[in-house]
Each structure stands twice: as structure tokens, then as C-alpha cells.
Amino acid sequence: MSILRKLLITILVLALWEALGAAGILNPMLVGTPSMIARAAMKDGTTFLIASRFTLVEILSAGAIAWTLGISAGVIIGARATSALIISPLLSAMIAVPLVVLYPVIVAWTGIGPTSKIIYGAATGFFPIALTTISGVSAIDRRFVDMARAMGANTAQVIFQVMARLALPAIMSGLRIGSSLLIIAVVQSEMLSATDGLGFWISYHRSLFNVGQVYFGICLVLVLAAGLNGLLNYCERRLRLQTA
Amino acid sequence: MNTTPHHVVDVSHLSKTFGDGKTAFRALNDVSLQIKQGRFVSVVGPSGCGKSTLMQMISGLVPTTQGNIQIDGKTITGPQPEKIGVVFQDALLLPWKTALENIEFPLSLGDTPVAERQERARNMLKLVGLKDVGHRYPHELSGGMRQRVAIARGLVRNPSLLLMDEPFGALDEQTRTRMWGELLRIHEQSGTTILFITHSLVESVFLADEVLVMASNPGRIIERIEVDLPRPRDLKLLGSERLGNLRNHIWDLIAKPDDEIDA
Numbered sequence: 417m418s419i420l421r422k423l424l425i426t427i428l429v430l431a432l433w434e435a436l437g438a439a440g441i442l443n444p445m446l447v448g449t450p451s452m453i454a455r456a457a458m459k460d461g462t463t464f465l466i467a468s469r470f471t472l473v474e475i476l477s478a479g480a481i482a483w484t485l486g487i488s489a490g491v492i493i494g495a496r497a498t499s500a501l502i503i504s505p506l507l508s509a510m511i512a513v514p515l516v517v518l519y520p521v522i523v524a525w526t527g528i529g530p531t532s533k534i535i536y537g538a539a540t541g542f543f544p545i546a547l548t549t550i551s552g553v554s555a556i557d558r559r560f561v562d563m564a565r566a567m568g569a570n571t572a573q574v575i576f577q578v579m580a581r582l583a584l585p586a587i588m589s590g591l592r593i594g595s596s597l598l599i600i601a602v603v604q605s606e607m608l609s610a611t612d613g614l615g616f617w618i619s620y621h622r623s624l625f626n627v628g629q630v631y632f633g634i635c636l637v638l639v640l641a642a643g644l645n646g647l648l649n650y651c652e653r654r655l656r657l658q659t660a
Numbered sequence: 661m662n663t664t665p666h667h668v669v670d671v672s673h674l675s676k677t678f679g680d681g682k683t684a685f686r687a688l689n690d691v692s693l694q695i696k697q698g699r700f701v702s703v704v705g706p707s708g709c710g711k712s713t714l715m716q717m718i719s720g721l722v723p724t725t726q727g728n729i730q731i732d733g734k735t736i737t738g739p740q741p742e743k744i745g746v747v748f749q750d751a752l753l754l755p756w757k758t759a760l761e762n763i764e765f766p767l768s769l770g771d772t773p774v775a776e777r778q779e780r781a782r783n784m785l786k787l788v789g790l791k792d793v794g795h796r797y798p799h800e801l802s803g804g805m806r807q808r809v810a811i812a813r814g815l816v817r818n819p820s821l822l823l824m825d826e827p828f829g830a831l832d833e834q835t836r837t838r839m840w841g842e843l844l845r846i847h848e849q850s851g852t853t854i855l856f857i858t859h860s861l862v863e864s865v866f867l868a869d870e871v872l873v874m875a876s877n878p879g880r881i882i883e884r885i886e887v888d889l890p891r892p893r894d895l896k897l898l899g900s901e902r903l904g905n906l907r908n909h910i911w912d913l914i915a916k917p918d919d920e921i922d923a
């Protein structure tokens with residue numbers, strides 16, 4: 417019933433959009449129409465699918481790097497009160513630096529291929545992930561550390577099996593923020609200079625006034641973002657079941 | 661220093677100072693104590709008398725300033741999980757592990773095979789009378805059950821000494837009374853030597869063979885009291901005159917040094 421209602425609302429909105437465009441109330445050159453998007457999909461669908469895969473690989477690679485480095489750096493730094501105290505402000509300051517100004521430099525180093533997008537995306541995702549992990553780990557109940565040490569845990573076991581696990585809710589929220597910024601960064605950098613990818617094709621068709629293609633590309637970016645968000649939600653639900 | 665082998669715990673001339681120079685604070689001064697195999701010794705004293713510091717040093721979590729701690733004839737320099745089991749004021753169970761997995765935790769840190777781990781954890785669960793709730797998570801257990809799981813976790817490596825730091829302090833009175841009965845039974849069945857830290861006078865007398873009374877500034881032992889109540893102990897003893905007299909005696913010792921109302 418609710419799925420049916422959602423479908424009905426979607427169709428209604430699309431019909432309204434089409435009608436307003438056809439009636440000239442909304443300028444199709446600015447906001448497109450559903451039929452223009454459909455025609456673009458028929459014409460350039462294959463190109464866009466290949467581009468989606470290209471972008472997805474970049475996002476997943478950047479994500480793997482940002483998650484791994486962000487979580488491990490955050491956990492190790494956060495485990496000791498002194499290192500958390502010294503390094504957190506440094507990282508907070510670096511978050512304020514608009515990394516996009518470094519993008520031309522990254523392109524100069526690694527070319528306009530996917531590598532530069534992966535580095536830029538990973539760097540963008542790293543800081544919020546590391547920072548929230550640090551604050552999460554340094555905020556855990558330290559009595560658990562005493563308990564684990566008394567039970568015979570070594571430093572690595574204390575940090576990874578107890579502290580990181582207790583900080584999981586904070587780490588999850590860091591992953592959520594970091595991952596969405598990372599997706600933005602990858603698509604944005606494809607728009608600046610690239611050889612393929614959704615950002616590249618959106619930018620390309622915009623310069624040719626192919627409004628349908630531009631909106632089709634935007635839709636695909638949204639699908640990617642929603643898919644990755646769904647994956648995170650799934651992970652979070654699984655973990656919450658265990659931590660409740 | 662002659663350590664007779666049947667002394668599980670041998671603490672000699674232990675002192676602890678925090679900070680240095682003018683701000684130095686003597687938390688513990690020249691504390692000595694010996695505990696024989698299988699004995700239940702409680703330490704009681706006002707807050708700030710250093711009893712928790714004493715327990716942290718014996719568990720190896722805090723270094724000593726002076727003196728020596730030996731468990732089974734071996735000097736303590738760091739945590740000794742195979743010799744000492746620890747139970748804290750709060751159960752401190754890992755929330756993502758079931759009761760059984762929490763009891764397994766100390767074994768999982770070493771290289772005990774999984775099957776043996778589970779077997780031993782299940783036996784401990786049975787010992788603390790919780791064999792049917794092994795699959796439950798900590799938030800699904802009552803406060804008393806959580807503390808019993810913590811006791812089982814403290815005992816799972818079969819330690820020479822079980823160190824308990826005000827383990828029932830956070831429980832309500834009825835649950836605490838029930839836990840006293842449980843602990844006496846567990847002590848009897850396991851035969852483990854227990855060092856029990858508490859601020860409850862009745863608790864220190866009712867459970868123990870010997871009570872060490874501490875005073876603060878600096879933290880020190882001011883009297884050792886042999887508790888000659890018969891074992892096994894019945895909860896009815898709690899209302900007895902003998903227990904009441906011992907309790908009053910300890911109160912006189914603690915209240916004497918400074919008769920402040922806000923104590």
C-alpha cells in the first residue's frame with residue numbers, strides 16, 4: 417500500500433513536471449523535463465552506465481583508503497589522551513582548509529585519470545572520519561581499559577578489541593559524514609578535469625546545453641549516493657543489533 | 661624476607677605517593693599484609709583511605725612507590741591475569757558480548773582453544789548460578805546477575821587470588837544481601853583466596869575471616885580483626901550480637917581519629 421502510494425506520488429510529480437515544462441511555465445532549458453531525460457537515457461545510456469561504473473570504482477577506492485586510514489589513525493591517536501589533545505586541534509584546523517585548492521596540484525602529480533580523484537576523495541573523507549573517531553575513542557569509559565588490562569589484554573588488544581569497539585557509534589557517524597563528503601569530492605573533481613565519470617559527462621553535456629543528459633547524470637549520482645547510504649545503514653543496523 | 665609458600669598474598673611495607681615535591685600526596689603508608697590460601701580477607705575504611713589504591717597496586721595496574729607485593733611468591737610488576745582475577749565496582753561487561761562471551765573474554769586474549777574456553781566459561785556460569793542466561797546480553801541482565809557474570813569472569817582463569825573492589829557497592833540492599841549469600845557459597849565451592857575491598861562495615865565482617873581496618877592521611881592499616889563467626893555463614897547471622905559487636909568495634913576505630921559529622 418505504501419509502495420503503491422509512493423509510486424503514485426512519483427508519477428504525479430513527474431507528470432506535473434512534464435506538463436509545466438510543456439506549457440512553458442518552467443523553462444525546459446533550465447530544469448529539463450522527464451521526457452528529455454528519458455530521451456537522453458536512450459541516446460547516451462551506455463556511455464553513462466560506463467561512466468557510473470568508473471565513478472563507483474573511484475568512490476569505492478577512495479572510500480577504502482579513507483575508512484582504513486581514518487579509523488586506524490583515529491583509534492591510535494584517540495587511545496592516548498595526550499596524543500588526542502595534541503593532534504585533534506591540528507586535524508580540526510586542516511578540515512577548515514578547502515582541499516579543492518590542492519586538486520590542481522594533485523592532478524599535476526598524478527594526471528587527470530582516476531588516481532587524482534581517488535587521492536582527492538580519500539583526503540576529503542579522511543579528516544572527518546579520523547576526527548570523529550578520535551573524539552569517540554577518547555570519550556569512552558576508561559574503566560573498561562583497566563578491566564581489560566587486568567584481564568591480560570595487551571596494548572593492541574585494549575585499543576582494537578575494547579576501545580575501538582566501545583567507540584563504534586561515534587565511528588559510524590564519522591563514516592557517514594566522511595563518506596558523503598567523499599562522494600561529493602569525487603564527482604566534483606571529475607567536473608574539474610577528468611577523462612570519464614559521471615561528473616565529467618554532466619559537465620560536458622552542460623557545456624553543450626544537453627539539458628536531458630545533465631539531469632540524467634544527476635539522477636545517476638543520486639542513485640549511487642543512495643546506494644552507498646543504504647549500505648551504511650545496513651552496516652549500522654547490523655552493529656546496533658550487537659551493541660544495543 | 662621469608663615467604664612461606666602458603667601465603668598467597670604477601671604485601672610488605674607498601675607505600676604510594678602521588679605527585680612530588682610540595683604537592684606530593686601520600687596515599688598509602690607502610691602497608692603490610694599476608695593472606696593464607698583459601699582465606700577471605702576484607703579491607704574496610706573511610707573513603708580516601710587508599711583502599712582502592714591498594715587494590716590497584718595489587719592488581720598491577722598502578723606501580724608502587726615503595727615496598728613489595730608478592731602473589732604466590734612472585735613479585736608483581738604489572739597485571740597478572742593468570743594469578744589474579746579482578747571484580748570491579750561496576751560489572752564492566754562488554755555490551756556487545758553475551759554473558760558467556762564476557763566470561764570467555766580473559767581466555768580469548770590468550771591462546772586457549774575455543775572449545776576449552778567455552779567449556780570453562782560454562783562451568784563458571786554454573787558456579788555463579790546463571791547457567792540458563794549465558795546467551796543473554798548485559799543489558800538483558802539484572803544488576804545482580806551482571807555482577808555475578810563479572811565474578812565468573814574474574815574466576816575463569818582459575819586465579820590464586822580474587823580481588824574484589826567494592827563489587828556490591830552499586831547494588832540495592834536486598835540484591836546486595838542476596839549476593840553476600842552467593843559469594844559465600846562461591847568462595848566455599850571454589851576455595852579461591854579473596855581480598856575484598858568495601859566501605860560497608862557489616863559486609864566486611866559478615867563475609868570475611870579477617871578484617872583489615874584502614875585509616876586515611878596517610879592511608880594505613882590500623883587494626884587486624886579475626887572474625888570468629890562460624891562457617892558456613894547463614895544470613896541470619898546478620899542480626900546476631902557477635903556480628904553487631906564486631907561492627908561497632910570497627911566503627912569506633914574508624915570514627916575515632918576525627919569526629920567529623922560530614923564523614
